[in-house]
Amino acid sequence: MRPFEIKGITAIHGTVSISALPCSLLLALLASAPATASELPGELDALELADAALQPVASARDWQFFAELAAGGQDQRTSGWEAEQRLSLDLNADIRFAPGWRAVLSDRLDLGWTGTLDDDSQVNTLREAYVSWQPGAAQIYDLGRVNLRSGVAMGFNPSDFFKAGALRSVTSVAPASLRENRLGTGMLRGQWLWDGGGISAVYSPKLGDQRSSAPFSTDFGASNPRERGLLVFSQAMTDWLNPQWLIFSEAGQSPQFGLNLSILASDASVLYLEYAGGRAASQIDRALGLAGAKSFQSQLATGLTHTFPNKLSLSVEYQYSSAAPAAAQWHALQQNGQDYGRYRAWAGTMQALTTQQALFTYASWQDFPLARSELAAMLRHDLTDSSSMLWLQGIQHFEQADLIAQWQYNQGSARSVYGAGPARQSFQLMLRYYF
Amino acid sequence: MRRTFAPLLASLALLAGPLHAAPDAQQLLAASDTIRNPDKPFGLTTTLTEYRNGKQVDSSALAIYSRADDKSGQFRSLLRFVAPARDAGKLMLKNGNELWFHDPASKGTIRISPQQRLLGQAANGDVVTVNLSLDYRAAYGGEESIQDGEKQTRTSQKLNLTAKNPEVTYHRIELWLDAGNQRPLKAKFYSESDRLLKTAYYRKYQNELGRERPTETVIIDGLDPNWVTVMRFSDYAWKDVPESWLQRDYLPRFKPEN
Numbered sequence: 001m002r003p004f005e006i007k008g009i010t011a012i013h014g015t016v017s018i019s020a021l022p023c024s025l026l027l028a029l030l031a032s033a034p035a036t037a038s039e040l041p042g043e044l045d046a047l048e049l050a051d052a053a054l055q056p057v058a059s060a061r062d063w064q065f066f067a068e069l070a071a072g073g074q075d076q077r078t079s080g081w082e083a084e085q086r087l088s089l090d091l092n093a094d095i096r097f098a099p100g101w102r103a104v105l106s107d108r109l110d111l112g113w114t115g116t117l118d119d120d121s122q123v124n125t126l127r128e129a130y131v132s133w134q135p136g137a138a139q140i141y142d143l144g145r146v147n148l149r150s151g152v153a154m155g156f157n158p159s160d161f162f163k164a165g166a167l168r169s170v171t172s173v174a175p176a177s178l179r180e181n182r183l184g185t186g187m188l189r190g191q192w193l194w195d196g197g198g199i200s201a202v203y204s205p206k207l208g209d210q211r212s213s214a215p216f217s218t219d220f221g222a223s224n225p226r227e228r229g230l231l232v233f234s235q236a237m238t239d240w241l242n243p244q245w246l247i248f249s250e251a252g253q254s255p256q257f258g259l260n261l262s263i264l265a266s267d268a269s270v271l272y273l274e275y276a277g278g279r280a281a282s283q284i285d286r287a288l289g290l291a292g293a294k295s296f297q298s299q300l301a302t303g304l305t306h307t308f309p310n311k312l313s314l315s316v317e318y319q320y321s322s323a324a325p326a327a328a329q330w331h332a333l334q335q336n337g338q339d340y341g342r343y344r345a346w347a348g349t350m351q352a353l354t355t356q357q358a359l360f361t362y363a364s365w366q367d368f369p370l371a372r373s374e375l376a377a378m379l380r381h382d383l384t385d386s387s388s389m390l391w392l393q394g395i396q397h398f399e400q401a402d403l404i405a406q407w408q409y410n411q412g413s414a415r416s417v418y419g420a421g422p423a424r425q426s427f428q429l430m431l432r433y434y435f
Numbered sequence: 436m437r438r439t440f441a442p443l444l445a446s447l448a449l450l451a452g453p454l455h456a457a458p459d460a461q462q463l464l465a466a467s468d469t470i471r472n473p474d475k476p477f478g479l480t481t482t483l484t485e486y487r488n489g490k491q492v493d494s495s496a497l498a499i500y501s502r503a504d505d506k507s508g509q510f511r512s513l514l515r516f517v518a519p520a521r522d523a524g525k526l527m528l529k530n531g532n533e534l535w536f537h538d539p540a541s542k543g544t545i546r547i548s549p550q551q552r553l554l555g556q557a558a559n560g561d562v563v564t565v566n567l568s569l570d571y572r573a574a575y576g577g578e579e580s581i582q583d584g585e586k587q588t589r590t591s592q593k594l595n596l597t598a599k600n601p602e603v604t605y606h607r608i609e610l611w612l613d614a615g616n617q618r619p620l621k622a623k624f625y626s627e628s629d630r631l632l633k634t635a636y637y638r639k640y641q642n643e644l645g646r647e648r649p650t651e652t653v654i655i656d657g658l659d660p661n662w663v664t665v666m667r668f669s670d671y672a673w674k675d676v677p678e679s680w681l682q683r684d685y686l687p688r689f690k691p692e693n
Binding site for chain 2 (some may be wrong): 272
């Protein structure tokens, strides 16, 4: 591994062995020795610099709060560009209030408007609010709303069973944003750990029936529409092999099994595989409420992340869902406007793969093109109808703020996965300030 | 009495060493490891400040809990970013080449490759606790007079370290120890192609966790000497780091005591 990019020549230094000199002569030399050849002027300058530096030691905080101001627009296929603005307030707090006890709160408020302030929308997302008790080093219990996310894949997470219905306010299609800005699930969770392994058990009761669009709703109807349970087990088999196994149950559905596996392929590459399987009806039948036959269905996402010495990381991922429509079914569904609309709404809510196969690539380049900046690009390509979404992001970091620019372009025929949306492209510029 | 004079006698023996047999280089290296690394699980805060051409361009701080593996002796560490604000709360588990990264915002825990430096200077931050004697074969390179990190001329014992396996970060290291007490003074780290990657000065020795330890390391980039990173170590404390914490599934739970 090379921790820094090295392009130039090696610093040259010479040393003179004095180990064979008599001790008295050595001591005499020591008293009057000038800087030796091994210390280059640059090294002495660096020590002078370090002497002058007075960087205070940062202390850990229990909370993080930022405000994000965004302005941009959408290029509607029928009506041209429409401007939109947004202010988001984002809080995360994790407070240890007694030995072994922690309280976690995570909340986001999105205030959006198009054109004038009269035409505004408000969405508050209570992502997490729970109490955690750790009576010993190896056991932990949580009660409340927890954003529990599973899965090693980047663009599609079959084993992330609690993602269904979790999205409340989508401000960006970036994978990180979709995972971040979502409702947690009301649950009781226990976790028990041992050397190299652990098990988690989750019980999530039904707490509501309907999603709520009220701005400040806790929306447990969206996050806890049914009684659910999850077991997560992991045991390191070797230093490099540490699979995670999951069993998920949901009222009215057959149990689903999950697997997460990632291995180091080289000092710059990680291979990963995420799988979920179990008996289920097809996605179309579930979306349309049809009593279709159940069969064993598999979903997977597998890929590779490689990091180049110049800090460019590239991920390529293949995504598959046997329960999603294949080409013929997808084509038939596209011909039926009402069913098509219902299916798309269901797939979006469930964060399911829309058709049977897709490709996902993601690249991020740190310190490019400038120091403290980052360039990212994402391409989602549907292998069933060949539609695509391209997304680019540039970030410039400052001491307390980030300046972010995002551009999204959707390509595809009408009613294709990425060509069906009302907007052809969108752009937004964001200023995020950390308090 | 014997205990009182032991360090002095040892120092004299080492000073006289070159006149007789060369000192055992591997023992010297192991002795210097114990100066840099406490022998029981511990915690500290590392503050990294990065300079380019004399100007500060970045800074970050990490809270680190470390514990040596009972079998291999190598340190495994849990790291939590304290600063800057955008990275605060991000977590990393380092166990040799096994690296796990957790972002509390997206809740994901993913394996990362050693090259995938998601957080820039973490590559420097996690070299704090490394037992070099486990990964390197040391050869005695004789005594040299060098300038130490305090810009004082000092008699040193030079060790030439070669990696025992190709998976380590640095394939060759030159290490200079204080001839009197085996304190690490300076090191030069080389890549597989024998290019100088970085030069480190260990300095500002203070009494921490029972003995004098360096509280600052100045790292100079091998290619660009104007790229300097100053690492300061503070808040040393003995910490209980149970074996069961050093795994992926505990990582999202890790929160150092303030």
